[in-house]
Amino acid sequence: MTTKSMDAIMALCKRRGFIYQASEIYGGINGFWDYGPLGAQMKKNLREAWWQDMIMRPAWGKAGPGGKSVRCVPLETRIIQHPKVWQASGHVGGFNDPMVDCRETKNRYRYDHVSVFVPASGDAGDKPLFAFMKDSASEAKQQKKAEKAFGQVKVVALTTIPVANFAKVLGPDAEKVGTLTEPRQFNLMFHTYVGATASEDDKAYLRPETAQGIFVQFKNVVDTTRVKIPFGIGNTGTSFRNEVTPRNFTFRSREFDQAELEFFCHPDESFEWYKFWRDFRMQWWQSIGLAGENLILREHDKDELSHYSQGTSDVEYRFPFTAPGFGELEGIAHRGCFDLTQHQEHSKTKLEYFDQEMQLKLQGEGKSKEEIAAKSKYIPHCIEPAAGLDRGVLALLCEAYTVDASRPSPELMKFHPRIAPIKAAVFPLVAKDGMPEVAEKLHAELSEKFWRVGGVEMDEKQSIGKRYARMDEAGCPFCFTIDGETLTGQTVTVRDRDSGQQQRIALDKVSAFVSEKLGM
RNA sequence: GCGGGUGUAGCUCAGUGGUAGAGCGUCAGCCUUCCAAGCUGAAUGUCGCGGGUUCAAAUCCCGUCGCCCGCUCCA
Numbered sequence: 001m002t003t004k005s006m007d008a009i010m011a012l013c014k015r016r017g018f019i020y021q022a023s024e025i026y027g028g029i030n031g032f033w034d035y036g037p038l039g040a041q042m043k044k045n046l047r048e049a050w051w052q053d054m055i056m057r058p059a060w061g062k063a064g065p066g067g068k069s070v071r072c073v074p075l076e077t078r079i080i081q082h083p084k085v086w087q088a089s090g091h092v093g094g095f096n097d098p099m100v101d102c103r104e105t106k107n108r109y110r111y112d113h114v115s116v117f118v119p120a121s122g123d124a125g126d127k128p129l130f131a132f133m134k135d136s137a138s139e140a141k142q143q144k145k146a147e148k149a150f151g152q153v154k155v156v157a158l159t160t161i162p163v164a165n166f167a168k169v170l171g172p173d174a175e176k177v178g179t180l181t182e183p184r185q186f187n188l189m190f191h192t193y194v195g196a197t198a199s200e201d202d203k204a205y206l207r208p209e210t211a212q213g214i215f216v217q218f219k220n221v222v223d224t225t226r227v228k229i230p231f232g233i234g235n236t237g238t239s240f241r242n243e244v245t246p247r248n249f250t251f252r253s254r255e256f257d258q259a260e261l262e263f264f265c266h267p268d269e270s271f272e273w274y275k276f277w278r279d280f281r282m283q284w285w286q287s288i289g290l291a292g293e294n295l296i297l298r299e300h301d302k303d304e305l306s307h308y309s310q311g312t313s314d315v316e317y318r319f320p321f322t323a324p325g326f327g328e329l330e331g332i333a334h335r336g337c338f339d340l341t342q343h344q345e346h347s348k349t350k351l352e353y354f355d356q357e358m359q360l361k362l363q364g365e366g367k368s369k370e371e372i373a374a375k376s377k378y379i380p381h382c383i384e385p386a387a388g389l390d391r392g393v394l395a396l397l398c399e400a401y402t403v404d405a406s407r408p409s410p411e412l413m414k415f416h417p418r419i420a421p422i423k424a425a426v427f428p429l430v431a432k433d434g435m436p437e438v439a440e441k442l443h444a445e446l447s448e449k450f451w452r453v454g455g456v457e458m459d460e461k462q463s464i465g466k467r468y469a470r471m472d473e474a475g476c477p478f479c480f481t482i483d484g485e486t487l488t489g490q491t492v493t494v495r496d497r498d499s500g501q502q503q504r505i506a507l508d509k510v511s512a513f514v515s516e517k518l519g520m
Numbered sequence: 521g522c523g524g525g526u527g528u529a530g531c532u533c534a535g536u537g538g539u540a541g542a543g544c545g546u547c548a549g550c551c552u553u554c555c556a557a558g559c560u561g562a563a564u565g566u567c568g569c570g571g572g573u574u575c576a577a578a579u580c581c582c583g584u585c586g587c588c589c590g591c592u593c594c595a
Contacts, residue, residue, distance in 0.1 A: 007588080015531050015545080021586075027568060028586040090595065101521055101592080181521075188595080208595085244521080244593045252594080321589095409556050429553055461547090465555035472556095484553055493554075500555075 006320045009401045010249055012411060016473050018042065018397065019250060031246030031254035033390075038474055041421035041454060043257075043393050047236060048453075049288055049418055050259045050387065055234040059280045064230065065272035072232035072261065073225055077213025079238060080194065080204050088346035089212050089339065091189060091205075100158070101181045102171040109133065109172065111183040114158035116169065117146035124150065128170040128177040131158060138172035145170075190240040190254075206240040211384060214262040215339045219351055229355055229380055230265035230273060236389070248321045250390050257389040262382050266355065267337070270381035271310060274334040278313045281332055281385045285315055285392075289416035290399050294318040296326060308338035315387075317395040329395055330387040337379040344379065353380050400475055407500065408465055413475030414498050417517050422476040423450050424514050425457040427467050429483040436460050439482045442492070442510060449511050453518065472497055477517065480510055 013019040017036030021028045035043055051074070053060060058070040086092045100111050117130040127149045130142035146153045161169065167178040174180075190206040193199070207213070214233045221233055236259040243252050250256075265273045282297040300312040311334040316326035344351040359376035367375075400413040417423065426443040428435030443458035450456055457476065459467045464481065471479050479495045486492050486507060493502045494513065505513055 010587090011531055017530095024568095024586090027584090030586070099521090099593090241594090247588090249587095407555080427554090431552095433553085435553090463552070463555080463557060465557070466545095467556090468554080469556045481554065495554080502554075 003323050004320045004398060004401055004403075006249065006398075008403070008411070009320070009398060012401065012413075012473060013039070013397065031243060031252070033250045033253055035393075038421045039393065042396070042415070042419060043389060045419050045421065045454060046288070046392050046396065047257070047259060047389055050389070051234070051236070053284055054232075054259070054261050054385075058232065059276070062280070064276050065269060068230060070230075070232070071227065072234055072263070073221065073227060075214055075217060075221065075233050075235045076237065077210065077217060077235055079207050079240075080192065081207060081213065081216065083204050084346055085212050085216055085343075086189065086205050086208075088342045089215075090342070091208055100183050102174055102179050112157070112159055114172065115155050116158050116161060117142055117150075117153045118156055119146075119150035120152035120154045121150070124168065126168075129161065129165070129168050131169050131180065132172045136172070142170070142172065188241050188243070190242055208241050209239050209260070209386070210235045210237050210258045211260045211262060211386060212339070214260070215343050215351075215382075218262075218264070218340060218343075219349065222353060228357065229353055230263065230269065232261045232263035234259070234261045236260070248319070248327075250394050251319065251321070251327060253390060256391075258386060259389050260384065260386040262384055264353070264380035264382055266358065267378060267381045270334060270336070270383065274311050274332070274383045277383050277385050278311075278332045281330055281387070282315055285329065285395075287416075288419055289396055289414075290317060292399070294399060295329075295395075298326070308336045310334040310336060317391075317398075319395065319398055327391070328388075329391050330385060332383070332385045335382045335384050337381050339382060340379045351379060352377050407472075409469030409472050412472035412497060415475035415477065417477045418519065420454060420475050420477050422455040422457055422471065422474050423453060423478075423518065425459060425467070425471045425476050425479045427458075427464060427479060427481045428460050429464055429481050431460040433484070434487060435482045438486055438507075442480065442482070442507065445511060446514065450514060450518075453520070468495060478514065 010019075013036075016038055018039035020034045020036050022032035022034045023029045055072045055074050058072045062070065064070045083092075100109050100114065102109070113133060114131050115134055117132065118124060119127075130146040130149075132138040132142040143153070158169070163182045166180050166182065169180055170177045171179045189208050192204055192206060193202045194204045195202045214235050218233070221227060237257065238255060239258050240255050243254055246252050246254055261277075263273060263277060278297065282295070285295055294317055296316050296318075298314045298316050300314070305312055313332045314328045315330040315332070317329050318324070319327045321327075340351045343349070355376045355378070359372055362372045362375060396415065396419055397413070400415045402412050402414050403410050404412065415421075424446055426439045426446065428439040439458060439460065443456060446456045457471070459470070461467075468479055475497070477497050479497070481493045481495065481502075483493065485504070490507045491504045492507050492510060494505055494510070495502045
């Protein structure tokens with residue numbers, strides 16, 4: 001396997017209008033990317049495919065565990081939620097830790113975890129202060145040095161030492177003094193202010209994930225839509241994370257779109273549903289063009305799991321910049337009842353589900369009242385397939401990018417027809433002899449039929465080779481050419497993008513041909 | 521955040537102090553009966569941005585921003 005050139009992919013994305021740097025004419029802004037005309041359509045196609053296959057006809061109509069039908073409903077929740085949402089979810093608590101870096105060793109430490117040996121008497125004079133991490137190798141080493149320097153020592157927290165005195169501090173693993181940076185906040189959530197006065201009381205966050213909106217509206221959906229467990233709620237939209245290091249083209253962007261499903265089920269069935277969604281999500285990515293060995297499903301090890309999770313898998317793609325490793329496209333997590341329980345506690349609102357079917361079933365089985373009550377009223381467990389749409393687009397771009405030196409136009413994008421932003425193109429072989437008129441008519445017919453799913457192009461300029469080449473880079477799967485035979489025999493050639501092969505089909509069968517290839 | 525690299529036309533890049541260039545692409549015309557073909561012509565740049573040195577800066581200096589690579593981080 002040869003690794004594709006990320007530089008070449010990025011150049012093509014710019015050149016053909018898939019992806020532009022955000023705010024480029026102002027010098028760009030780190031971690032943000034815009035989509036050009038082809039990229040915007042392509043990303044829309046990906047989102048539509050997700051919406052169709054996860055909400056409108058979940059899992060392609062497959063039956064779930066126990067032969068149960070899979071029902072999902074859509075939801076659209078806001079980027080800005082009540083700040084308490086993020087306290088309940090754990091995002092506020094988990095990511096507010098100030099850190100200090102060591103310029104010498106490149107180590108990074110939690111500011112409030114660093115301790116320091118100082119002289120028991122107080123004044124260290126011009127001798128250094130010895131920082132260390134409790135229960136690490138640095139503790140004994142620094143203690144020895146400190147006792148040699150001061151005799152009696154005591155331990156204080158680094159937080160008690162003025163930053164101005166950091167110049168005298170010897171970092172835990174450092175050889176030279178004064179290598180620790182001032183403490184810096186690493187808060188992955190974006191802040192904003194709600195209301196024009198923008199005081200601290202108005203502080204709010206831009207969501208770091210779309211999932212919490214689903215949990216927050218879980219009760220409303222249950223109360224107003226007649227859904228019954230098991231069922232899913234899908235939510236797509238933009239999320240924000242202040243990534244420490246945005247890197248690798250759009251892979252780690254600070255603003256990105258997610259497509260998340262929360263599938264709620266009875267705790268006893270949750271593991272079966274987890275496996276169901278895990279396996280389907282893998283098949284789904286394969287179905288839209290990530291069919292090769294670059295896509296893997298990776299089950300997390302036990303020690304990687306969150307404390308509440310009974311299982312997590314990642315769908316991972318081998319990007320050119322991760323190869324030979326893989327990068328995450330989607331995580332499928334068994335989240336237990338963690339999120340609903342958290343929101344129930346923080347909001348003081350009952351988020352239990354009353355399962356009448358379960359009650360009737362248990363009654364029929366003659367179970368005790370206590371058991372029936374316990375088993376038919378519960379906080380549902382939740383399976384979360386959470387996909388990154390921008391990462392999906394990036395993986396599809398990387399997978400599609402192909403260089404074939406034997407072709408007159410070596411670079412082409414082998415998009416799956418469902419994802420391709422341009423679905424078909426119509427060319428008159430030469431711009432005369434009545435061919436443009438026929439082409440225009442066919443173009444109008446195809447546009448009429450397919451405008452909902454993507455572009456249909458018509459091009460009569462320049463040589464036929466250039467026109468094919470342009471469509472290759474845009475990833476258009478089929479080009480139809482009107483030639484002399486069209487005028488006499490009512491047939492056209494259809495050129496397959498990936499093979500360059502042509503076949504003749506009847507002019508009046510072109511529309512049906514495209515429909516079939518698009519699976520419509 | 522640290523270290524290294526880099527930034528000139530849409531793309532790839534040349535240009536080491538003295539009039540901003542090439543190839544490709546794009547556009548127009550001609551030609552052209554199937555693969556970036558040929559001919560002619562055209563448009564496109566605050567040389568990433570800001571400051572400084574200089575008679576003169578794409579070029580030297582300082583700062584800054586973006587991108588790439590490595591480290592670090594990544595609920």
